[in-house]
Amino acid sequence: MRFSLSRPLLCSTALLAVLMSPVSRCAAAPAAHNPAGAPSSAARQLHQLADAFYRARAHFDPLLITANGDSRFNGELGLSISPANRSRQFALYRRMQTRLKAIARTRLGEADQLNYALLAFELDSGLSLEAFPEHLLPLNHFDNVPGTLANYASGTGSQPLHTVAQYQDYLNRLNQLPAWIDQAIANMRQGVKRGIVQPKAITVAMLPQFQQLRSATPEANIFYTPIRNLPAAFSQADKERLTAAYRKTIATRLAPALERLAVYLEKDYLPASRASDGWHALPNGAAWYQAQIKDRTTVSMNPEQIHQLGLKEVARIQEQWALLGPRLGYSGAPAALPQWVEAQDKFKTFKTEAEVLDAYRRIDDKLKTRLPALFSLLPKAPLQLQLEPELTRATASDHYTPAAADGSHPGVFWAVVNDPRQYSRTGMVTLYLHEGQPGHHFHAGLLKELDVPDFRKFNTENPNIGAFTEGWALYAETLGHEFGLYDDPEAYFGHLNDELLRAVRLVVDTGMHAKGWTREQAIAYARDTLGYSEARAKNQIERYMVWPAQALSYKIGALKILELRERARTAMGDKFSLPQFHEVVIGAGTLPLPLLEARVDRWIASAK
Known part of the structure; x- marks a missing residue:
């Protein structure tokens, strides 16, 4: 039984107006009659405002824009940490909110209805942390x-x-x-x-x-x-x-x-x-953390609800250890399976960094033959595998950087290999599904191909949409079942253990930032639950210490996508198509969870 996020989803006041107005939950209002096909006055105003918003964000934080694959601002560094610049940016966003509300939304076509809703979300999200001195x-x-x-x-x-x-x-x-x-x-x-x-x-x-x-x-x-x-x-x-x-x-x-x-x-x-x-x-820390939860997940949950969800998910996943242990040659207590796997040299067969990258390339080759069966949309941008640079290797996590829209560089999966002799094979398949394809690379690559405003096209690295980006990538890990990759018990253990990591994050993130857990307490919980070494657990926990609530987005987003898939499968019966579902989820770019749910519901309704 998968957890259902049945609590009301939280979105901005402006976005709620879009969702809850007589135009039903983000469905488009009838467009104004326009026989010539030219954009309406409302559409022109919206496009101008969207462009102005993107330029303002790009000049304010050009490194974020570079990370999103837009190279036009690569000569700027920005000074977003300047108190004066922050004040000017927030004042500008408030003026933009006023301009947006003045646009005749009912005279927008279907595509611009979504642009309107997303711009409202971005402006509100940009202002949501104004009161907190990050x-x-x-x-x-x-x-x-x-x-x-x-x-x-x-x-x-x-x-x-x-x-x-x-x-x-x-x-x-x-x-x-x-x-x-x-x-x-x-x-x-x-x-x-x-x-x-x-x-x-x-x-x-x-x-x-x-x-x-x-x-x-x-x-x-x-x-x-x-x-x-x-x-x-x-x-x-x-x-x-x-x-x-x-x-x-x-x-x-x-x-x-x-x-x-x-x-x-x-x-x-x-x-x-x-x-x-x-x-x-920190001063006003409880309110600050709650605001970060709302910003990172777009759902209305408090820290205690998320903490209990994490404990529930940890228990659910750990039940699988009793079934999986014997397939790996383990006969001990189920809860200790991760620690046993971590200690087994038979899962650590690499001698060089090059061997690790070659193993990832073999996974990629296998996936390329199987992706078309589950996806009607495949990105055109290439994907490369590289090692994390030495400067940040000791403290980094494996990650992905999107391809540039102008083709100047590909999407890159960065593998963090500190010691190849200690690099376990077990987590490689699920990691590549997440960071590579069909995870982050599919979402980011397809987004660059959409005919959408720049504030949507270059929007894969923003923390305020992590519930979608990280939720999709964690959901992509579950597709190892459909690809037949988890028939291998080693790969399936890696998948479950990484899913367990995301559940543990719900526990330790809220534990530290809301319930008074110490760093040492969080490290011990991660180490004992996941079977991590002290150093690996420390690396994870210290990431959550400086990036509060970001780690919550993975599990919450993935659970919502799985819930929506089951909802669609149940409602549509024989008409349900997994490739079509995937197209619905990632075919419109990055969406806050309320808008994603509305989009899936419209697809279900259209099939009826």
């Missing part, structure tokens, strides 16, 4: 601007480095980084005064990253990597000009700023970091 926590070990730019230095990530213009864009960002660093230091000083600081364990975890960004000479700095990799096709003049410019920026501006940051973190911020671990310990 800019006073500008750095953590898991996600920070200097580290992101350092990872881009290889030119193999979301910001490619193949042309002179791309080199100049990256240099422009490096020239803007010192101002960002100084603003971050100023924000952290203010945070110390207000008691809004990172836990001491997080500061300890991020210190090595920023110490590694320092170097004895400009040439030894990681940000000099593009010059070490200058394409042979560049002219000699361009090579000399770029080399001199990069060296000067690093020596005179960037290196001193990185030194200031490392010294401040070690000498001032570490002693001021807090002994508590959860968000509840």
